[in-house]
């Protein structure tokens with residue numbers, strides 16, 4: 765599996781484009797800059813099978829509809845994120861653009877489901893806390909963590925549907941159970957590993973609250 769990460773938008777969201785040897789692809793969190801994403805897909809001759817949303821915040825979904833129109837791929841999100849995705853007050857889209865486009869989602873998934881494209885299979889890990897329907901995607905030693913965990917720190921829990929105790933639980937009892945060698949590609953900032961975060965992540969600071 766190859767991974768191309770493109771930083772999009774005004775707050776630097778990581779869009780991950782992943783693909784197998786036969787160019788079957790998935791796009792995780794197309795946050796903005798649809799033209800750049802489309803050029804990358806075209807330059808690499810990728811066949812995009814799915815657009816996967818770790819969660820519904822505006823900085824992760826802003827280019828969904830343009831990408832869906834270009835690729836014909838189906839858009840996938842967690843079933844508990846439906847309300848947030850459909851409401852720009854909850855997705856925060858309203859605060860950056862009064863006409864923020866609500867992403868068109870084709871299918872909703874849940875814990876343990878597999879999202880497929882060619883040789884790639886992403887396993888859904890439901891990780892509420894940053895948002896209620898936030899999810900991480902795991903495949904072959906790689907985790908796409910959205911805004912649940914970052915290099916050295918954790919996601920915010922003060923936006924609609926956020927919850928600190930759920931967030932720390934998701935990190936400690938779901939993400940940290942993965943092998944230490946798992947490489948984490950998060951929604952903002954550099955990549956890290958489960959082993960490194962188990963040692964240094966700020967999540968431990970918030971456990972006693």
Ligand SMILES: [Zn+2]
Nearest residue numbers: 819821894911
């Ligand atoms: Zn977010």
Ligand SMILES: [Zn+2]
Nearest residue numbers: 821823911951
């Ligand atoms: Zn974000």
